[in-house]
Amino acid sequence: METDLDQRDEHVETSLTPGHPCRQCPEGTYEKGTVTETLERGDTVVVVKDVPALVCDVCGNSLLAEEEVERLQRILEQAEAQSVELQSRRYQPLQEVGKNC
Template sequence: MKCVICKHGETKEGTTTVTFDRDGMTLVVKDVPAQICTNCGEDYVDEHVAHEILAIAERMAKSGAQVDVRRYVPGSAMPC
């Protein structure tokens, strides 16, 4: 797909790190599958993966944790 940010690069499959900050809580998820722009490096995470990361963040918030760093494992998050 054509990058919507730089409008010059094409994306290719790769992995990225997603950082989620909310209300004093920080979640870092590494090795997240994404489409990465070959020109500017912008990353695009598909809707299903984003939903899983949000479910992880929701569970983290309910647990009272302030910081969590983990590796992405497909299907490991239950839907919120």
């Protein structure tokens, strides 16, 4: 296991369940949905659509599961390694989803 030292705590929730009370507003609860995440590192910007997340039904605040954050991080690292300036893609990878070592 490697640990990433990046600050990644803004949207991260490790145990996600629909119906969880919102952190941002007193009345909302999180429901399953998808969000569009914009990732930036250096000169690389990656826009990822259809990221599974929990979205507050009142204020729209979103939470991502840790595994989603890790996959987004990997997508961003790949784009940066290829010197991509701007990339827009769907969260679901084109290749088969399976074991990635």
